Amino acid sequence: MYDKGKIITGIVIFLGLMTFPFWMSLGKAVNPPEAEIAQQLGEECIEDAEYMRENHMKLLNDWRTEVVREGDRIYVASDGEKYEKSLQNTCLKCHAKGENPGNVKLSDDGLESKYKEIDLNSVQPSAEAYDLESSDCFRCHEYAAVEPDCWDCHIVD
Amino acid sequence: MGIGFSLLIAIVLVLVALLGTSIGLNALFAVVIPYLAFSIFLVGFIARIVKWGRSPVPFRIPTTCGQQKSLDWIKHNEIENPSTKMGVVGRMLLEILCFRSLFRNTRMELREGNKLVFIWEKWLWLAGLLFHWSFFIILFRHLRLFMEPVPSLVELVTTLDGFFGFGMHSLFLTDAFILVAVTYLFIRRVVIPHVKYVSLPADYFPLFLIFGIALSGVLMKYVYRVDMIAVKELTLGLVTFNPVVPQGIGAIFYVHLFLVCVLFMYFPFSKLMHMGGVFLSPTRNLPNDSRAKRHVNPWNYPVKFRTYEEYEDEFRKFMKAMGLPVEKDDSKEKS
Numbered sequence A: 001m002y003d004k005g006k007i008i009t010g011i012v013i014f015l016g017l018m019t020f021p022f023w024m025s026l027g028k029a030v031n032p033p034e035a036e037i038a039q040q041l042g043e044e045c046i047e048d049a050e051y052m053r054e055n056h057m058k059l060l061n062d063w064r065t066e067v068v069r070e071g072d073r074i075y076v077a078s079d080g081e082k083y084e085k086s087l088q089n090t091c092l093k094c095h096a097k098g099e100n101p102g103n104v105k106l107s108d109d110g111l112e113s114k115y116k117e118i119d120l121n122s123v124q125p126s127a128e129a130y131d132l133e134s135s136d137c138f139r140c141h142e143y144a145a146v147e148p149d150c151w152d153c154h155i156v157d
Numbered sequence B: 001m002g003i004g005f006s007l008l009i010a011i012v013l014v015l016v017a018l019l020g021t022s023i024g025l026n027a028l029f030a031v032v033i034p035y036l037a038f039s040i041f042l043v044g045f046i047a048r049i050v051k052w053g054r055s056p057v058p059f060r061i062p063t064t065c066g067q068q069k070s071l072d073w074i075k076h077n078e079i080e081n082p083s084t085k086m087g088v089v090g091r092m093l094l095e096i097l098c099f100r101s102l103f104r105n106t107r108m109e110l111r112e113g114n115k116l117v118f119i120w121e122k123w124l125w126l127a128g129l130l131f132h133w134s135f136f137i138i139l140f141r142h143l144r145l146f147m148e149p150v151p152s153l154v155e156l157v158t159t160l161d162g163f164f165g166f167g168m169h170s171l172f173l174t175d176a177f178i179l180v181a182v183t184y185l186f187i188r189r190v191v192i193p194h195v196k197y198v199s200l201p202a203d204y205f206p207l208f209l210i211f212g213i214a215l216s217g218v219l220m221k222y223v224y225r226v227d228m229i230a231v232k233e234l235t236l237g238l239v240t241f242n243p244v245v246p247q248g249i250g251a252i253f254y255v256h257l258f259l260v261c262v263l264f265m266y267f268p269f270s271k272l273m274h275m276g277g278v279f280l281s282p283t284r285n286l287p288n289d290s291r292a293k294r295h296v297n298p299w300n301y302p303v304k305f306r307t308y309e310e311y312e313d314e315f316r317k318f319m320k321a322m323g324l325p326v327e328k329d330d331s332k333e334k335s
């Protein structure tokens, strides 16, 4: 072989780069995250788990459009159950620890009535606000390295 | 014909993945084929490089595009016509990162009967550069599937690439670029008659394969969602040599993965080896110093030769007898 030194150096660099993820995970075992908080509550999600795992981002995106642009705040799940289209009042109730920081109270029956009474100035974060860092959302998104931009608008701090 | 044949193979590959996973061969497609493909890629790639390394490069090939180093008062172009190793490094970096040579591409045409004209043509360079960089960045972003924790550089690149968004989704610029660029590269091959004339299935097939990979990836991200946590469980299983086949990953993922595996297996045997080959281009990676240094042909071996003096010493007697001229006439010396 001609230029042995250079060719072998090149091959070693090539091998190193290509197998980099293998070296970095030597001896590591990672358990994939689960929606632990919700699972401990034993609650069923609004749609079945597989659908939620694959499509929650689409669902949330649709909710955003429907709520913000069309004022439609009620989601009718495929089993006929009705839910409020709200991160704080629906998703995080099961997927995060802590209290709903906005004092948005769900009335027992009518889902729509309460919005009329919210005084935005009175929506104060409380000490027991949802702990987002430990929420199911965060842990899973950390693992998948996808940054959710919910909190760009939904400030809970 | 080449086009149809290549397209047919690409379609068959997609069908194979769909069929295979529909009859439950998930472990084959999720574990066995990926390991096989990656091994073939590594071994085949290295074997090809070693094979190329065995070919001697006898002398410098000065296909230069700048003034060679000569007298002090003649301006020397160190990058386009390097005289030192550093200059070569500069030329190689420009070549590999910016496709310098392709930037010189021109279109040649006969105009007004028989006038040969060269026309400014940068589209091939632009599409080529966009395609390769997009491919690289996409592959680099995919490291998030193969590493835990995900390196912050991968996250940064992902954020920058996904800067533009629609709704709450990020739209990766590289996704759009790769699809557009590959489409352009294909259309160019088909539309320009003399490029079509020199195009073979080996040119069309990689284009279809890469288009299929990009399209299935894009569909998976933006349309037919899959369970990403399960995907990462699978990919981390592969890199930690603890393969698992999680349930319920959509078929589109297996199509994507299988096409990628075929690309990896095909790589060492195809023109895609230019990825390694570009580093070994003798016209780019050698300083043009033939006038300054002596380069001995590496396949020269010691030849047993005989000088004319030795020859004449042996036959002088006979040569003189025949009246042939000799260089050293010992009879004269004696007299």
Ligand code: HEM
Pocket (backbone or CB within 6 Å): B135, B138, B139, B141, B142, B145, B172, B175, B178, B213, B214, B215, B216, B217, B218, B219, B220, B221, B222, B226, B228, B231, B235, B253, B256, B257, B260, B263
């Ligand atoms: C030659 C290599 C590959 C190319 C060119 C490629 C290309 C793409 C493209 C263009 C996308 C669209 C979304 C994005 O850009 O992130 C994508 C998504 C995806 N690819 Fe690949 N891919 C390759 C290898 C792989 C491998 C080896 C795997 C896993 C074993 C994989 C798994 C995925 C997954 C799961 C997605 C969906 C990501 C999401 O939904 O966010 N790809 N791919």
